[in-house]
Amino acid sequence: MASLLIKNAQVVSHDDELINQDVLVEDGKIAAIDVVLEAQADRVIDAKGALLTPGLVDIHVHFREPGFEYKETIATGSKASARGGFTTVAAMPNLNPVPATVSAFQQIQAKNASDGVVHIEQYAAISEGLTSDDVSDIQALADAGAIAFTNDGKGVQTAATMLTAMKAAASVDRPLVAHLEDESLMNGGVMNLGKRSEELGLPGIDPLAESSQLARDLVLAKAAGVHYHVAHLSTKESVALVRMGKQMGVKVTAEVSPHHLLLDENDIDGDNALFKMNPPLRAPEDRAAVIAGLLDGTIDMVATDHAPHSVEEKERSFVGAAFGITGIETSFQLLYTHLVKPGIASLEQLLNWMVTQPAKAFNLPAPTTLAVGEIADLALFDLETAHTITADEFVSKGVNTPFIGETIYGQTVLTVVAGDVVYEA
Ligand SMILES: NC(=O)N[C@@H](CC(=O)O)C(=O)O
Ligand SMILES: [Zn+2]
Numbered sequence: 146m147a148s149l150l151i152k153n154a155q156v157v158s159h160d161d162e163l164i165n166q167d168v169l170v171e172d173g174k175i176a177a178i179d180v181v182l183e184a185q186a187d188r189v190i191d192a193k194g195a196l197l198t199p200g201l202v203d204i205h206v207h208f209r210e211p212g213f214e215y216k217e218t219i220a221t222g223s224k225a226s227a228r229g230g231f232t233t234v235a236a237m238p239n240l241n242p243v244p245a246t247v248s249a250f251q252q253i254q255a256k257n258a259s260d261g262v263v264h265i266e267q268y269a270a271i272s273e274g275l276t277s278d279d280v281s282d283i284q285a286l287a288d289a290g291a292i293a294f295t296n297d298g299k300g301v302q303t304a305a306t307m308l309t310a311m312k313a314a315a316s317v318d319r320p321l322v323a324h325l326e327d328e329s330l331m332n333g334g335v336m337n338l339g340k341r342s343e344e345l346g347l348p349g350i351d352p353l354a355e356s357s358q359l360a361r362d363l364v365l366a367k368a369a370g371v372h373y374h375v376a377h378l379s380t381k382e383s384v385a386l387v388r389m390g391k392q393m394g395v396k397v398t399a400e401v402s403p404h405h406l407l408l409d410e411n412d413i414d415g416d417n418a419l420f421k422m423n424p425p426l427r428a429p430e431d432r433a434a435v436i437a438g439l440l441d442g443t444i445d446m447v448a449t450d451h452a453p454h455s456v457e458e459k460e461r462s463f464v465g466a467a468f469g470i471t472g473i474e475t476s477f478q479l480l481y482t483h484l485v486k487p488g489i490a491s492l493e494q495l496l497n498w499m500v501t502q503p504a505k506a507f508n509l510p511a512p513t514t515l516a517v518g519e520i521a522d523l524a525l526f527d528l529e530t531a532h533t534i535t536a537d538e539f540v541s542k543g544v545n546t547p548f549i550g551e552t553i554y555g556q557t558v559l560t561v562v563a564g565d566v567v568y569e570a
């Protein structure tokens with residue numbers, strides 16, 4: 146395996162200072178790290194002062210294969226991840242076939258391993274079709290390597306089903322991940338229920354559809370003793386409930402997506418389905434609450450919910466278009482630009498949310514520090530050069546993001562997985 150010497154990088158120190166370091170990679174691992182290294186290597190890369198970090202970790206992506214390859218494939222999704230600076234991702238099970246059985250799960254797992262250019266962990270479904278009340282064989286799926294269990298895309302409507310799934314997940318020591326959506330409160334909605342949905346004349350999703358199911362789940366999770374993880378948390382009530390759950394001793398963690406941190410319903414500029422996702426963009430006070438919740442540790446981590454769709458599926462009117470936006474190629478950059486640069490969060494915090502916390506909560510083998518002996522999963526980001534996002538730059542098949550046209554900092558320069566260069570700008 147070729148050795149690699151990265152010169153003139155900057156790394157984040159423990160007191161959030163940037164310090165110059167050279168890093169030598171040999172046999173897929175960090176072999177040396179120091180202010181100046183005069184080592185020999187097959188390849189020497191001048192980082193020119195770019196930021197070197199452990200590769201980012203995203204525990205919520207949709208790669209669409211098998212079943213929806215026109216939207217994304219494991220190959221394109223993983224290459225897009227590498228372009229975003231991610232070296233470990235966890236892929237959701239809303240596929241066809243749904244990985245609710247060991248054979249379906251293993252087929253996806255094999256494809257992840259053969260086609261993925263980054264490490265891809267795979268979720269298994271709580272139940273067949275993401276909707277059945279017969280809970281999957283959680284034990285067998287865990288033995289096959291399922292990272293966690295979720296019916297993402299669908300809320301678990303029945304408390305008894307959720308409790309059964311939680312007890313099974315607890316018994317195999319895997320997280321149960323909830324897409325919170327009480328269907329009786331959805332009103333056929335396509336955006337957040339409130340002032341903006343009235344102005345636009347669009348059906349609104351009651352934010353209580355999320356928080357009321359979360360309240361139910363927290364008491365169930367306490368009883369089951371499961372590690373319960375909230376996917377794409379989006380409302381102020383949900384932040385308060387997770388805070389309370391932690392105080393009650395529930396093993397609860399939560400993620401927030403970049404778009405719920407950076408946008409609210411007032412950013413929806415008319416009938417433009419690039420702003421359509423589930424959960425929807427919420428009210429400004431919800432956005433303020435998720436930012437505060439992330440800063441105070443109530444929300445543990447950031448996850449992109451990268452949800453590619455075809456151009457045709459997103460060109461439709463708001464009512465008819467698909468829910469979801471892409472995010473894996475822009476998330477670190479957007480959050481660096483809008484949270485770190487203005488001083489709302491530190492770089493150390495951002496890396497905590499995008500590397501350490503997801504790796505820790507999901508018990509992943511991903512490295513969370515730059516140290517000798519660690520697996521060389523690395524990302525290099527240019528924090529100095531401004532870049533304007535264009536629709537034609539994406540490696541993902543999906544170009545469905547409302548952030549096209551935004552100027553951002555932190556473009557990925559290089560991504561390394563186990564010592565191999567998998568992305569270079
Ligand atoms: N977030 C979305 O709006 N869509 C996701 C499903 C999901 O994450 O619930 C998708 O698969 O497209
Ligand atoms: Zn979801």
Ligand SMILES: [Zn+2]
Binds near residue numbers: 237450
């Ligand atoms: Zn999702």
